Amino acid sequence: MKNKTFALFPCFSISSIYSLDFEKLYQKGYRALLFDIDNTLVLHDEPAREETVALFQRMKAAGFKTAVLSNNGVERVGVFQD
Known part of the structure; x- marks a missing residue:
């Protein structure tokens, strides 16, 4: 079996995760988000902020x-996945 590789490329970029319009993405058919x-x-090396954890909870909800x-x-x- 051949070893297959792939690469992920962003569809777009934004200045902050907090400006991401989740409703619009959902309406366009997106159901998964990678970060x-x-x-x-x-x-780098900073702990997860409460607002970031709350944002992930809202995305999942x-x-x-x-x-x-x-x-x-x-x-x-794991802090970001819980």
């Missing part, structure tokens, strides 16, 4: 599946 942690959700892509350890990534 990087360091320097995207929080600054709106019907989105979320995933965090990171080269960090399970403990750091």
